Amino acid sequence: MPTQNTISSEIATQLRSEILRGHFREGERLPSERDLAARFSASRGAVREALSQIEQLGLIAIKPGGARVQPLRDARIAVLGPLMALHEIPDPKLLDNFLQTFGALATLTAEEAISRGSSEQLNRLREHVVSIQNAADDFAAQQQQWREFFSYLSEVADNLVVQLIGNDLKAQFVEQAMKLGITPVFRKRVMAQILGALKQGFARRDRDKVGTALRLYFQELTLCMQQALADFNPQLQRAAG
Amino acid sequence: MPTQNTISSEIATQLRSEILRGHFREGERLPSERDLAARFSASRGAVREALSQIEQLGLIAIKPGGARVQPLRDARIAVLGPLMALHEIPDPKLLDNFLQTFGALATLTAEEAISRGSSEQLNRLREHVVSIQNAADDFAAQQQQWREFFSYLSEVADNLVVQLIGNDLKAQFVEQAMKLGITPVFRKRVMAQILGALKQGFARRDRDKVGTALRLYFQELTLCMQQALADFNPQLQRAAG
DNA sequence: CCGACCAATTTGGTCTGACCAAAATTACAG
């Protein structure tokens, strides 16, 4: 499924995928632009734009003489999406890494929001939590409420760095996971406890309480996602067989 | 100072800078590729490659009809470097945001390293801390030791997501700050306390102790950097006057 | 047999000029 409808981005998607799948060894030279153009029945210009995009990801280094494959560990965050999209089922380890990271950043954001936010803003954050509570019945609606909560939280915290990282992670990851239709089942008791703590925390401007609650949320989310993934796996195999 | 010696990247640098400086309003159309080519005395191909790179940053959206400027808050992390480079002196708020974020991720990394690392790895981490202690006299040497410590920490934690984010942040930010020759002066007592706690934490596999120590380190680093920046400001003005 | 040096080839970087389809703009009719 091509990212865009332009030829250059299709070439980029294809090449990126091949590099991530390890079709080329680290440091190995990619085929020349002319060869690639011939292979994709495209012009050199289109291939060059594709290669330029891949270079932005840090996956290759283009120099006169040839484009060479860079080690994955030196790449940019933007490769995460394509990396996840490589397999039908997300790699559990990668998912865990992602959730841990997202959790740490969300916690930081919440702490900053409490430190910097006006009482009016904190009150509105509390109301967001109430909205999440009220949407307990409908999973999709609740997810939407969580998203709006995080969005506003980020606005209050006013940390551009985290915001930009969040953009990347969300764009690269969340959609991917959601598209699979994975629906983690939270334990109601735990969730109620988390939401209660959040409400209290925002009301009392209690940095630690909110931080702890969010940590707990992501811990629970990690658990449930891993569980959902484990359930999803045989389900997929059944469909294939 | 152009990022690369290619024309397309020079155009990209120039345009990126103008967009970040607010020369175009949000949603406003950029000049057409043909106009830009004329302005830079370059070919459309070069301009297209430059625009493609800027689009990757999330700064513009290219569609048939024109390239439109996107809001900064929707951009990717990779804009941080150019954003910092905009002014001679880093924006204190942005610097604070950065250090907070880096600190949160480093803390997460340390906690994961302790959870996953073998005792051999943890021991080596402890030795890294000792190396930092021994380099207390030479600031540059100590910075190098810190870098090696974080690098190995990241390896042990084995969290690709954080690692990739770190790549972006380091590439976009650390160099920039270091280039200015800003040398924060740590309080020796505090630093000794932090390093001691780190050593103990790695020795005893004490997640919280290491986490707390790292939080303290970044808190101290933030303080010192802000201080150094404040001292640096008049110094720069004196040089200019 | 090996290593250093040099020429031929390959490769990326750039330019020119052209064509198409979609979007934006303008002109026109109601």
Added chain:
DNA sequence: CTGTAATTTTGGTCAGACCAAATTGGTCGG
């Protein structure tokens, strides 16, 4: 003034060409 049709502009793509730097392969001397 409004809605629609014609025109222009814009991005997407292609083809062919040139240059400088890097790679490659062969040659020569040890």
